[in-house]
Amino acid sequence: MNTVFVVGSLNIDQTIRVPSFPRAGETIRGSDATFSPGGKGANQAVAASRAGAAVRLVGRVGQDAHGAAILQVLAESNIDSSHVKLTDSASTGTAVIAVDDQGENQIILSPGANAALSFADVDAGLATLTPNDVLVLQLEIPRDIVRHAARAAKLCGAFVILNAAPSPLEIEGLFDDIDLLVVNEQEIQDLARLANASGDLAELTETLPSVLGPAVLCTAGAQGAVTFLGRRPVHISAPEVSVADTTAAGDTFVGYLAASLAADRELPAAMAIAGRAASIAVTRPGAVESIPWRHELPTLQDHDTQSAALFLSHP
Template sequence: MSTVFVVGSLNIDQNIRVRSLPRAGETVPGSDATFSPGGKGGNQGVAAARAGASVKFTGAVGDDAHGRRILEVLSGAHIDAGHVRVVAGAATGTAVIAVDDQGENQIIVSPGANAGLTAGDVEAGLAAMRAGDVLVLQLEIPTALVRQAARTAKSRGAFVILNAAPAPRRIDGLLDDVDLLVVNEQEIQVLAGHAGIRGSHRDLVQTLPPVLGPAIVCTAGAEGSHTVLDGNLVHVPATKVTATDTTGAGDTFVGYLAASLAGGPRRLPAALIQASRASALAVTRSGAMESIPWRHEIPASEPSPATTNPAIPYQGVS
């Protein structure tokens, strides 16, 4: 099995439940705040590990109780965190998350120690990478480091997945070494705007890859996910559940997708099904990292992807 390398953010999430999310200028009452480990990078790394992948993580935390808690959770998920740097004098990154009664959220992120990650950290963290490995990236660390990590991975024959979240303000060179782009409905519209293209997320999954370069998987919540294989639109329906908290659902999807593709020759639709089932289970639980299921918890039943050619193999990872 190939190794999943993750270069990304590690945050402590401050979670507050509210009856409804506040509008601009509005103050709403909320529950007592709870604190839990998170960050897009951390969530995706934990998801890949709980899906059964061997995971190596590169990131940074502060020299504080929150940082120590995050390292404990990574260790508990059997992640190699030898390249997670403890930044003296910096606070661990923080995300303030409000979740309403429908499970929808609003998130504000303060980078903290994530901003202290360096090019040297990235090179050291990817030193053991080899052909066939998978690199997972997001955009909660400086984009220069994201570009560097992708370039290094491609030079070593690895497969690069970028979750373009938060949506980038610019894409200059960002996608040059990316094989697979994972975005949601809002993020794909931002990328389309950079490319001067309009359309629904289903249309953009087909029209953007020739312009931007990478293949695209677009997640659309209860609608499921879409991608294109050999010119055919592939739709994987979402598993129907009652959502408690959607925080971390997209990260669960990305981590499980990466683990499936690192597990050997796979068909992308099958990997999407596994990722969809995992993220559906995650939204029935509260929190981000702690809501991510282990592989043995994933229900056995699965939806069938709708495509005109379901037998197309995915050749990106061997």
């Protein structure tokens, strides 16, 4: 069975609901804080596992109650966490998340133990990687760790996905060993500025691969997601849902996408499944707890993968 390997962050999420985001210097009253496991690495690993893939996660947590809570959730989601190492030099990473009444979020990250992830951790965790496997990376861990993991995966012929989130401050060498770059609306614009490129989301999805190297897949909320297979645009629609919280929606998409590709599905079909999973995640509060299991997804219809005409015509 092909495996999804994830090298990434593990955080405890401190979430506060607010009526609206504060302006500079403004104090607003929010809900009582809730604490739950998260981090882009953990979220994407959980999503891939709940999609039905065999998953191994490589990362670091602190030797504290938050780290123990994360490890418990990983076990409950059937994830191989034998390469999630404990460190006593830092506490478990923390994300402070504000969620407004429209379900949008703002996030502040404190990396904690994620910053202690080492080349040796990655080498040990990826030792059994094969050409049929998929590696998933994000940017909540040190940049040199991301590049090291991508290089190791490419040397053995695995397929490498990078979710470029948070947006990088520089891109030189970052995408050398990446096969598929997954970004959202803000991230693709950030990358375009770094690459001195311009255009709308669809145009950038088509043109950035010639500048950055890997294929680009852009998720765009209610507009769905788009990529290009050669010169052919592929767009998946987003079902209309009542949005409660967008936290981990992108991670759900990436994890489900990776699981489908590891199961040898074609990219358009993988996108359709991932989009359906993300549309469920946004109807639920929280991060890991919002990610659906595969049996919760509705049956996919032929029209779920469409022409990109609607997306391409969007201003």
